[in-house]
Amino acid sequence: MSEGSALISFRGIAKRFEHDGSMFTAVEDVQLDVAPGEFCCVVGPSGCGKSTLLNMSAGLMEPSAGTVHYAGSPVPKPNTKVGYITQKDNVLPWRTVFRNVALPLELRQVDKAEIRERVSAMLDLVGLTGFAKAYPRQLSGGMRKRVALARTLVYEPEAILADEPFGALDAQLKTILQAELRRIWERTGTTFIFVTHDIGEAITLGDRVVVMSQRPGRISMVCDVDIPRPRDVFKVRFDARYAELFEQLWSALSDEVEQELAS
Numbered sequence: 001m002s003e004g005s006a007l008i009s010f011r012g013i014a015k016r017f018e019h020d021g022s023m024f025t026a027v028e029d030v031q032l033d034v035a036p037g038e039f040c041c042v043v044g045p046s047g048c049g050k051s052t053l054l055n056m057s058a059g060l061m062e063p064s065a066g067t068v069h070y071a072g073s074p075v076p077k078p079n080t081k082v083g084y085i086t087q088k089d090n091v092l093p094w095r096t097v098f099r100n101v102a103l104p105l106e107l108r109q110v111d112k113a114e115i116r117e118r119v120s121a122m123l124d125l126v127g128l129t130g131f132a133k134a135y136p137r138q139l140s141g142g143m144r145k146r147v148a149l150a151r152t153l154v155y156e157p158e159a160i161l162a163d164e165p166f167g168a169l170d171a172q173l174k175t176i177l178q179a180e181l182r183r184i185w186e187r188t189g190t191t192f193i194f195v196t197h198d199i200g201e202a203i204t205l206g207d208r209v210v211v212m213s214q215r216p217g218r219i220s221m222v223c224d225v226d227i228p229r230p231r232d233v234f235k236v237r238f239d240a241r242y243a244e245l246f247e248q249l250w251s252a253l254s255d256e257v258e259q260e261l262a263s
């Protein structure tokens with residue numbers, strides 16, 4: 001893919017940070033083009049720079065070398081075209097579920113009747129119908145994640161950066177939310193960069209899985225997930241190709257983790 005046809009393009013990216021008075025390289029030589037409508041998953045050992053790549057795509061952090069392009073131009077600061085789902089759900093405790101999800105539309109001064117309509121439709125979509133008036137403290141962890149997801153989807157960003165959004169959830173709830181996310185993605189065609197530690201989740205959801213090396217994080221492998229769509233998230237793990245991809249990714253990732261433990 002050429003840089004021009006990519007929605008998000010990383011070219012020659014490096015990022016250095018200061019730690020205890022000296023500089024270290026967190027991310028190095030990252031080249032990656034994410035196509036419009038692509039679901040791109042990123043896996044890698046802890047601390048390899050996955051969140052750093054998302055922060056640069058969101059315009060919250062500048063690369064030390066190279067440029068991140070969004071739709072052909074350097075990423076603006078902040079990049080208001082993207083939605084960002086961080087590891088913490090960041091729901092606002094003083095707002096009801098409805099008003100949490102409505103927040104991005106209020107900030108964009110969308111008319112009240114339209115806000116009502118769009119938020120209600122979104123709550124239906126993520127399975128929170130009936131919880132509009134609840135406060136976050138009355139919700140389970142999984143429900144709070146759905147609120148965070150709905151709050152990002154409601155303003156229909158062109159792209160969503162998701163940093164382990166389902167990381168802390170139990171396996172069953174995770175599968176249910178993956179199914180919802182897949183359904184939403186198939187309907188909306190939103191571009192995703194989705195960071196996860198879960199190889200199975202990356203294969204289930206992704207068009208491609210990018211594997212990053214231990215620090216300094218480089219791309220060590222890019223794997224096309226050639227399992228036909230639509231995929232049934234409950235059954236895809238029984239597909240023979242799933243098992244092959246899992247083994248390939250597991251081996252690449254465990255090499256990185258072993259090197260990290262040995263260093």
Ligand SMILES: Nc1ncnc2c1ncn2[C@@H]1O[C@H](COP(=O)(O)OP(=O)(O)OP(=O)(O)O)[C@@H](O)[C@H]1O
Nearest residue numbers: 017018026044045046047048049050051052053215
């Ligand atoms: N603002 C910052 N200042 C200093 N160091 C930072 C900053 N942000 C990230 N780092 C460091 O850069 C490295 C990469 O961090 P990052 O959070 O991107 O990794 P990650 O792959 O997302 O990790 P995890 O999987 O554990 O969430 C880490 O060593 C981290 O401590």
